[in-house]
Amino acid sequence: MATPTPDRALPLRERKKQRTFRALADVALARFTERGFDEVTLEEIVDEVEISKRTFFRYYSSKESVALAAEAELWLAYVAEFTATDLHGDVLTALRTALTTAITGMDEDWPRRFLATRRLVAGHNGLRKHSLVMAAHHQEQIVEQLEAKLGRDGREDVRLRLLGEIVFGAYRVGAKNWTAGRGKGAGSRGKGGRATLSARVGEAFDAVSDAVALAAD
Amino acid sequence: MATPTPDRALPLRERKKQRTFRALADVALARFTERGFDEVTLEEIVDEVEISKRTFFRYYSSKESVALAAEAELWLAYVAEFTATDLHGDVLTALRTALTTAITGMDEDWPRRFLATRRLVAGHNGLRKHSLVMAAHHQEQIVEQLEAKLGRDGREDVRLRLLGEIVFGAYRVGAKNWTAGRGKGAGSRGKGGRATLSARVGEAFDAVSDAVALAAD
DNA sequence: AAGAAAATGGCACCGAGTGGCAGTATGCCA
DNA sequence: TGGCATACTGCCACTCGGTGCCATTTTCTT
Secondary structure: OOOOOOOOOOOHHHHHHHHHHHHHHHHHHHHHHHHOOOOOOHHHHHHHHOOOHHHHHHHOOOHHHHHOHHHHHHHHHHHHHHHHOOOOEEHHHHHHHHHHHHHHOOOOOHHHHHHHHHHHHHOOHHHHHHHHHHHHHHHHHHHHHHHHHHOOOOOOOHHHHHHHHHHHHHHHHHHHHHHHOOOOOOOOOOOHHHHHHHHHHHHHHHOHHHHHHOEOO | OOOOOOOOOOOHHHHHHHHHHHHHHHHHHHHHHHHOOOOOOHHHHHHHHOOOHHHHHHHOOOHHHHHOHHHHHHHHHHHHHHHHOOOOOEHHHHHHHHHHHHHHOOOOOHHHHHHHHHHHHHOOHHHHHHHHHHHHHHHHHHHHHHHHHHOOOOOOOHHHHHHHHHHHHHHHHHHHHHHHOOOOOOOOOOOHHHHHHHHHHHHHHHHHHHHHHOEEO
16 A cells, blocks of 8 residues: 555666655554554664665665655645746745645645654654754745745845745644644545645634734733 | 852752753853764763763753753743733734843853854754754743633634744744854854844844735736 | 762663675666 | 676664663752
8 A cells, every 4th residue: 555656667776766765654654653653663664674774774864754754745845836836926825825736736645644644743752853854944945946036035035034934834833733633544535634734724824914913902 | 161150049959950050061062162063972071071971861851952052041031031921912022022031131141152052053954953843842832821821722723823933933033144144253242142133033023024915026 | 867869870771873895786788 | 688887785883872770979858
């Protein structure tokens, strides 16, 4: 399951690599979900995929990063989507649309893997760390794109970086609600996962200006 | 240097602990700055402070966390400050004021240590990780305070968490500019460090609504 | 002065991650 | 089709951060 035949057109070596790459992520996610991130050793995963530990580190840079493969895919898609967007009108809206588009465009079984990933992240400090850093990394790429598209320098115009923070902040809020809001096992079927996540993220974006304007008393 | 006599009123045991705690942070920051985070081993630090490795981990939970002691102090002060604030009127402004107040209220030599810390963070992935997680942790505490003060639940009212994201986002933007914006060696003298940082963070907050409203074309 | 409580030290140990090199598979070209 | 160059992989030894356990020392209390 979840190890679709890699693109037939690619050279043999490349296909093999893709399969290993994917198999590692799948096996790791399964074991981590079953028994917890800390309780599963790298050796175990590596044995199951029949690969040496040394080779593992040529595919993934750390134990954490293999656990977060699904999230990494999303960021890759988002950066690609936004890069391909041409910007006019409201910038925050454009950033938002690219994100929801990326989400709804993910694989069939991505929501299942992503949900499992988010649950791992929610319960483990080291994974949370890695997840934040990964997001921050792609946030920088988004800001670079913004600079390019707007012809402005983020070091002078604070707003670009702020937009980055806001976009990824809204994402975190939306994703958190999505992860918390569904009973066990749901999200594995259909495209409901993607649409719902997209909706949650949308709600977060909607609330941004209200949040800024929020008053006590 | 930078190891002020701990409060005389405290019991001896407590004073000793504080001194060790502080000595570890100082020595660590010095060595890391001299030779880089990865090139300094824990054993080295521990030897210099004349403490066992085992004991080190009763003071700091990781090698990273001792490097980020100065940043931790800021978050502690911020949470305390905001907790003591009573909320009325614009919430974002209150959050912002508490932060700048916390900054300007830091130790005399805090800016020096904090600047050194930020430079380490800027050049090291693992440290960036830890720094982000630490911020996220205190962000949660701030949101909890918000919930308490406003009598609302962050799971229902998305705006509370969004405010958390925005505040810490603005902080990151401001702090980044502050760190980048000063020549070598500056920031060690006077209270300039604190005032300037506070100003940079302020600028970031000022730009939030402009960022949200930013339009292309 | 004595004993409880807290802090420390020392050790053995685990597992993630790396460097280096030898072996093996794959792609390419004659 | 054979053979060579170039990935890619496996193995091994090693470093270092981090933890569990228990004995020892230090501080607080009365």
